[in-house]
Amino acid sequence: MKETVIKTDQLSKRFGSFIAVDAISFEVQKGEIFGFLGANGAGKTTAMRMLCGLSVPSSGTAAIAGFDIYKKTEEIKRNIGYMSQKFSLYEDLTVLENISFFAGIYGLSNSAIKEKSEALITRLGLQKEVKKLVGELPLGWKQKLSFSVAVLHEPKIVFLDEPTGGVDPVTRRQFWDLIYEASEKGITVFVTTHYMDEAEYCDRISIMVDGRISALDSPSALKTQFKAATMDEVFYELARGAKRGD
Amino acid sequence: MQLPAVDDVSFEVKKGELFGLIGPDGAGKTSIFRILTTLLLAEHGSAWVDGFEVIRDYREIRKIVGYMPGKFSLYPDLTVAENLNFFATVFGTTVKDNYELIKDIYVQIEPFKDRRAGKLSGGMKQKLALCCALIHKPSVLFLDEPTTGVDPVSRKEFWEMLNRLRMQGITILVSTPYMDEATRCDRIALLHNGKILSIDTPENMIKSYPEQLYAIKADQMYLLIKSLRKYPEVLDCYAFGEYAHVSFKIPFEEYLLEAYLGAEGLSGIEIKPTAATIEDYFIKLLKT
Structure with missing residues (x-):
């Protein structure tokens, strides 16, 4: 049975006369890896902030993990995980302190924190680094740790905002292994990226242009639809018509 | 440090x-x-x-x-x-x-x-x-x-x-x-x-990339990669857009590999030689 974890209907956000997000409607299923693409300024960040319960929509409806986007924002925040390239972990706390801190924020019990942090540290091979400050870790490790912390409370959905920007190609792929593992456990992954090869790793992708969703399908269906050999060409075909930049 | x-x-x-x-x-x-x-x-x-x-x-x-x-x-x-x-x-x-x-x-x-x-x-x-x-x-x-x-x-x-x-x-x-x-x-x-x-x-x-690379595709990327990593003749394997890029330790039999991947539960299998890119070369350097 399919279970819908994100459902939006005509969701919009206006700032004065500027329509940042213009009536977007889509659904994402449980365990799906959903790529959320778009040119700079297309409205991705604004849309994502609404879906995370951080910004009140101007009109339209949406339910995230079954919770209404207007009335149940606190429940939404408890049922999602979030990481971005900019904000991830506290640099001046150690690896273990960061894990305990975020697990505590999400209300995990002390015994659950202990058990989960041990599993996480083993999975990432960070046994020797547990007492190191996160600021001393290489960027790639930080990003992998940050993702693992974002899914530690087993959220229904994890939102990833350009999680692999600037990361080396080997680490980038290790990061995607973590995404696949989370998806196999039933966690829905909602991810933005500027790497078009990563768009191929998603089950389905949407491409936003000027506040609207211009295309939404699996990567192979989109390539067929736009008679393109690569996702890069699909993106180019759609986004070159964009009227606005960021 | x-x-x-x-x-x-x-x-x-x-x-x-x-x-x-x-x-x-x-x-x-x-x-x-x-x-x-x-x-x-x-x-x-x-x-x-x-x-x-x-x-x-x-x-x-x-x-x-x-x-x-x-x-x-x-x-x-x-x-x-x-x-x-x-x-x-x-x-x-x-x-x-x-x-x-x-x-x-x-x-x-x-x-x-x-x-x-x-x-x-x-x-x-x-x-x-x-x-x-x-x-x-x-x-x-x-x-x-x-x-x-x-x-x-x-x-x-x-x-x-x-x-x-x-x-x-x-x-x-x-x-x-x-x-x-x-x-x-x-x-x-x-x-x-x-x-x-x-x-x-x-x-x-x-040009200096040492092995022949193959691009392999199937209907499920993660299962494909996990299966290829277990295959004894595979030297290295990683996702590369819609394909996995794979190098082999020794020449491999395409029909055997295809049969193996099929038995792992994959379909829509495609295997073809491909040229290395700068990203492949960089990955190689990082791993050696």
């Missing part, structure tokens, strides 16, 4: 070349640029830019280089035109004198010439920053990650602008974390943890 940001780096760039420093965040790209533009002192070693030594002749170097830092560094409360005039004046020239050089780029932002730079979109800021770095007709142009965080359409446009500048004879050093941009350069240095792993033309790097 103290790690050197730039570790024993030696390279030469020829006049008129478009030279790329390619590597992830923390590889040392920005530090190298800051040393060469005389904004940071190296602990040891030496460097020359257009015949001038970076410590002794720093005043000369500052006159002849154009530098576009990764972070937007123009005056946000001056307009587009005011910023451009300011930079021209500081370098003792006028916008009119060197207008030919920036014309192609400037016409795209000219409709907004009275807008404050802080109010421009990301793409417009980038174009203005490039104009300001060019307005004194530098002999060497340093561009630090001009395309980071920029969508693929704007990235493509930016590289087309660089190509036109190269045609005009300006030497350009550009850094990027995007491996697919490497082939746009005449020569590249691959950087990681402050060291140059390799330096050559993109074509030569691709």
Whole structure:
């Protein structure tokens, strides 16, 4: 049975006369890896902030993990995980302190924190680094740790905002292994990226242009639809018509 | 633990070349640029830019280089035109004198010439920053990650602008974390943890890839990769767009591999030889 974890209907956000997000409607299923693409300024960040319960929509409806986007924002925040390239972990706390801190924020019990942090540290091979400050870790490790912390409370959905920007190609792929593992456990992954090869790793992708969703399908269906050999060409075909930049 | 940001780096760039420093965040790209533009002192070693030594002749170097830092560094409360005039004046020239050089780029932002730079979109800021770095007709142009965080359409446009500048004879050093941009350069240095792993033309790097690579596709990428990693003849395997890129320890039988993948539960299997890319080459270097 399919279970819908994100459902939006005509969701919009206006700032004065500027329509940042213009009536977007889509659904994402449980365990799906959903790529959320778009040119700079297309409205991705604004849309994502609404879906995370951080910004009140101007009109339209949406339910995230079954919770209404207007009335149940606190429940939404408890049922999602979030990481971005900019904000991830506290640099001046150690690896273990960061894990305990975020697990505590999400209300995990002390015994659950202990058990989960041990599993996480083993999975990432960070046994020797547990007492190191996160600021001393290489960027790639930080990003992998940050993702693992974002899914530690087993959220229904994890939102990833350009999680692999600037990361080396080997680490980038290790990061995607973590995404696949989370998806196999039933966690829905909602991810933005500027790497078009990563768009191929998603089950389905949407491409936003000027506040609207211009295309939404699996990567192979989109390539067929736009008679393109690569996702890069699909993106180019759609986004070159964009009227606005960021 | 103290790690050197730039570790024993030696390279030469020829006049008129478009030279790329390619590597992830923390590889040392920005530090190298800051040393060469005389904004940071190296602990040891030496460097020359257009015949001038970076410590002794720093005043000369500052006159002849154009530098576009990764972070937007123009005056946000001056307009587009005011910023451009300011930079021209500081370098003792006028916008009119060197207008030919920036014309192609400037016409795209000219409709907004009275807008404050802080109010421009990301793409417009980038174009203005490039104009300001060019307005004194530098002999060497340093561009630090001009395309980071920029969508693929704007990235493509930016590289087309660089190509036109190269045609005009300006030497350009550009850094990027995007491996697919490497082939746009005449020569590249691959950087990681402050060291140059390799330096050559993109074509030569691709040619020197030691194994035959195969592109393998199936209906489920993660299962495909997990299955291939268990296959004894596989040397390395990783996702690469819609395909997995795979190298083998010994020649393999295609029908056996296909049967194995089918038994693992995969369908829609496609196996074909493929050419290595700079990204494959970089992955190889990181793993050896």
